[in-house]
Amino acid sequence: DGGITQSPKYLFRKEGQNVTLSCEQNLNHDAMYWYRQDPGQGLRLIYYSQIVNDFQKGDIAEGYSVSREKKESFPLTVTSAQKNPTAFYLCASSIGGWPPQHFGDGTRLSIL
Amino acid sequence: SQELEQSPQSLIVQEGKNLTINCTSSKTLYGLYWYKQKYGEGLIFLMMLQKGGEEKSHEKITAKLDEKKQQSSLHITASQPSHAGIYLCGADYSGNTGKLIFGQGTTLQVKP
Numbered sequence: 001d002g003g004i005t006q007s008p009k010y011l012f013r014k015e016g017q018n019v020t021l022s023c024e025q026n027l028n029h030d031a032m033y034w035y036r037q038d039p040g041q042g043l044r045l046i047y048y049s050q051i052v053n054d055f056q057k058g059d060i061a062e063g064y065s066v067s068r069e070k071k072e073s074f075p076l077t078v079t080s081a082q083k084n085p086t087a088f089y090l091c092a093s094s095i096g097g098w099p100p101q102h103f104g105d106g107t108r109l110s111i112l
Numbered sequence: 113s114q115e116l117e118q119s120p121q122s123l124i125v126q127e128g129k130n131l132t133i134n135c136t137s138s139k140t141l142y143g144l145y146w147y148k149q150k151y152g153e154g155l156i157f158l159m160m161l162q163k164g165g166e167e168k169s170h171e172k173i174t175a176k177l178d179e180k181k182q183q184s185s186l187h188i189t190a191s192q193p194s195h196a197g198i199y200l201c202g203a204d205y206s207g208n209t210g211k212l213i214f215g216q217g218t219t220l221q222v223k224p
Binding site for chain 2: 101103
């Protein structure tokens with residue numbers, strides 16, 4: 001079955017450490033997205049990519065970085081510059097130009 | 113985001129009752145998307161509305177977009193425990209980037 005796989009499900013970050021969240025899709029979708037969700041809030045866009053080797057900043061890109069070297073993969077790195085990284089991170093994909101149609105099951109990131 | 117307000121924030125209903133969730137935009141929408149989320153999981157796409165006055169249904173869930181394309185309502189008829197979760201609306205203001213602004217979500221509990 002086609003879908004989006006996010007890993008790990010839970011992740012802990014130490015002070016000053018960069019961590020990378022994985023997102024893989026086998027839906028053959030051109031567009032991929034990373035969102036952050038805080039308790040009681042909606043989703044906020046971190047980065048999105050409409051095509052391989054190209055990506056754009058979303059509304060809250062500071063302290064995060066991404067790459068899109070393959071169509072099926074869109075990893076997100078939470079850098080030490082992100083001072084409040086504790087949140088639920090969701091990856092999504094869609095046919096190019098359309099808003100997200102499929103979401104992964106998320107990664108919950110916490111600070112040690 | 114203040115661009116998009118969702119109400120109510122939470123809702124508790126008795127099984128079998130009808131309910132409505134509203135999503136109001138401060139400016140004209142290109143499109144409005146409804147999603148459902150179970151706690152700790154990803155979002156499931158429910159419906160997309162693009163035309164003023166449009167109404168769509170999925171099982172016992174009906175969503176409408178007003179004529180001015182600034183407000184949408186999601187109506188559940190004869191609620192069931194399986195309807196419980198978080199409902200989020202996402203506003204498309206551009207029509208070609210795939211970017212959405214999300215409401216803060218409505219948490220629905222259905223008491224058996």
